[in-house]
Amino acid sequence: MGLWNGEEPAKQGGTESERTADGPVRSVGGPARGVGERETLPARDASAAEADPPTDTGGTPSRHAPAPRPAADPAPPTDPHPTGDPAPPGAPRLPDGRQPSDAPTATDGPSLPRDDARQAQPQALEQPQPQPQAQAQAQPHAQSQPQMTAESQPRGEWRSSAWQPPSAVEQELYDAKTRGDWARYVTALAHTPLFVADSRERVDAHPDTVVFTPYRDPRTRTDCLAVYTEGMLPAPAEDPVFHSGSLGWYARVWGPKDPPWLAVNPGSPCEAYFPTTPSHRAVWQQHADRAAATDAPPHPQLRALIVGGPLRGPVAHGLACGALLSVNNAELWNAMAYHGGGYTAERDRLSEWWGITSRADWQRTLELLLRAEMTSPVWEFTLGIRRSLALDFAGAVDVDHWRQVAERALWHNAAEAAEPRITPDGVTVAQPRSDAEVRSQVAGVRRLIGRITRYEARFRADGLLADGRFVRSVEAWDYGRASCMARWGLGARYCTLSEAEQAVLRAGRLSQANYRSWADFSAAYILGRCLHFDEEEFGDWYEEMVAAHRLLMSDPGSPWRNLPWK
Structure with a gap:
């Protein structure tokens, strides 16, 4: 991770499908988060x-539709209860197969x-x-x-x-x-x-x-x-x-x-x-x-299932790694059996934001996130230099010294790339780069270091980072999105509940292995998000995460207050 060859790959799946204002998550009874009203289902006269x-x-x-083209009415939906009982379509059932109405219950309801x-x-x-x-x-x-x-x-x-x-x-x-x-x-x-x-x-x-x-x-x-x-x-x-x-x-x-x-x-x-x-x-x-x-303007909400969603244990921990997104979108943070905005809305979300239109696309994207291969290697290279220096000097790293060491590492990597290497597969062809190309990379990394230090200064002022602390890696941005991607795939029926749960567990384990606390994880996630989206505007991309972070760190019902990091 520490040695970057200086090549900036094309961004993959650069969006995170968390801004419902810009994404396909559709309004369900009020203004969409951040924009005017957008109906969930096709309207008609x-x-x-x-x-x-x-x-x-x-x-x-x-059938309800704008009817853009004439079509014969489709066959009725498959009866989910072929036994002939009077259950409504999609009705939930008790573990023994009964409907909730078959259990001891009052039948007065709202009287007719x-x-x-x-x-x-x-x-x-x-x-x-x-x-x-x-x-x-x-x-x-x-x-x-x-x-x-x-x-x-x-x-x-x-x-x-x-x-x-x-x-x-x-x-x-x-x-x-x-x-x-x-x-x-x-x-x-x-x-x-x-x-x-x-x-x-x-x-x-x-x-x-x-x-x-x-x-x-x-x-x-x-x-x-x-x-x-x-x-x-x-x-x-x-x-x-x-x-x-x-x-x-x-x-x-x-x-x-x-x-x-x-x-x-x-x-x-x-x-x-x-x-x-x-x-x-x-x-x-x-x-x-x-x-x-x-309805108040969009704001983060901590919502949870008291029944039907994990509140303790490894699955809850993995889901809590995606809580910044869930809180920002006012979604149930612990709904492992996730429906989101509904089947078509979740498919639209993945298609429009991630280019995912099949199970294979979803599997490939999820694996990239779990391997932390969607965050920029430039960011990880730059943060890795500082992390190594902090270990060597057991203290704070001077920004100028950080820049100098990063520059030397880039020139060193360029020189190594210009030399042929012998590998088990044979001789690797040299890939020399011009001095102008390397100087451009050096200038880019020096600017990036400036951005990171300014974000971290703002993080400390806003309570996201403690004094003297710094972000060690932004892989948390991928792990948090992987936790959410597992549920999005389930909502879109690109995976089973068991597959989604295994992915959530994996995201939780990776997060625990690479970070020290919920606060540490949160700061890393927010920095990754801001480096990609915010451009140092400290606008919505930043402010909404600060609000979600504060809620998760302070609310008595927050998973971050109730689940130990390890």
């Missing part, structure tokens, strides 16, 4: 959806609204008083005027002490449901992506379309479309895959032939069923508009 009230579709999938006339001014959705099953069946299901009601406690066997919501989102939904505060419930939905299952074969054939495939719900006795919040998704599998969209997107694209009910997290204690009439969808849109207007 919503005016057609307002023409008639929903009708029973008989389970026929409905009674049959009333369509209202002119929709408000928050109502939860009528729970009815006995026989009485409920006698009531026809249609639109009711949404109103606010007094708080009511849910009936049944579910209690907060018996069920741990996977993340803060599901906790908020459960709390709102328990209190009967449906305005708060819908507001929470407006701030989070909602995932819907689709057939992978169909999506691969028609990637610009989304099909709504309803299921027959025994409680509504009608078709429902099941959607899930992120913490309720099953582990990624070959089929089905999931799309994500904002509540506002669902409100706009819903058509007259789409299901009459939207089922949120069906079969769980935080489930809810909402009518999908035009007036009810107007309520969704109002909440979505308010969410977009009140």
Whole structure:
């Protein structure tokens, strides 16, 4: 690593797919991070959806797309439950194969609204008083005027002490449901992506379309479309895959032939069923508009799975090596069973930022990151000179001395390259370089040393580096991205969960072997990122990492505060 031959290779995969403002990660209910709103799923003219009230579709999938070209409707997605049970597409299951709704659970949920006339001014959705099953069946299901009601406690066997919501989102939904505060419930939905299952074969054939495939719900006795919040998704599998969209997107694209009910997290204690009439969808849109207007500017968020994601152990450590990216993108840092922004969004992310369009591309890129071969060898050569000097002199390295030694090393390497060498394979042909070429390399390294020292001075001022400390290597930038690349590949179905986990473990081990602490790792990662992107502007590329670093180093729930480095 210490001897660089002076040749600057072409940059490979120079982007890191972490800036959602510039990347393909799509907005799911508010402005995309750093830019204006960008919808996750293909939009279509919503005016057609307002023409008639929903009708029973008989389970026929409905297709949502801008329809850039005529095409026959594809076959319905493969039934993920071929046993004939009434589970919605993509429904998560318990370890013994049951649905969550098969376990001891209350079935009162948000009780189904009674049959009333369509209202002119929709408000928050109502939860009528729970009815006995026989009485409920006698009531026809249609639109009711949404109103606010007094708080009511849910009936049944579910209690907060018996069920741990996977993340803060599901906790908020459960709390709102328990209190009967449906305005708060819908507001929470407006701030989070909602995932819907689709057939992978169909999506691969028609990637610009989304099909709504309803299921027959025994409680509504009608078709429902099941959607899930992120913490309720099953582990990624070959089929089905999931799309994500904002509540506002669902409100706009819903058509007259789409299901009459939207089922949120069906079969769980935080489930809810909402009518999908035009007036009810107007309520969704109002909440979505308010969410977009009140959302704070993009900022780092530390989000975790309390259930379903590792919080301790080697896998958690490997995932925490990618936490600067996860926090910056407000993603669940410990979601090993990663879906990201949905199947097509993750494929777009890898294609647009990394040029990855196949499993082979993903494997090749991941291996380069794990071997730390995507960081510039010039950076490693330059930092390696200082690292050697620090070991020799057991102290701080003078910048001028660093430059002089780096210059001598470059001239020495150029002289060696000009001499033929005898190897087991024979005589290696000499590759002499002109003096002008070497002088240019020397000037480049001298400038690089200046950049590194100025970044490190700023790091110390901002609390990223302790006084007297320096960055020994920027390989952390590759290891952190490798941890994330493993999950991105899983979300795009370029690998299995087991393969992704092994890559995360490897990234964690390499990070531990080459760095001394989370702070040491973080400073190295941020320096690599800034040398590539920031150009000493100390702009967003720098500031957002400082914010993520501070959050990870200070938040009591941070993996960096709870996981020992070694």
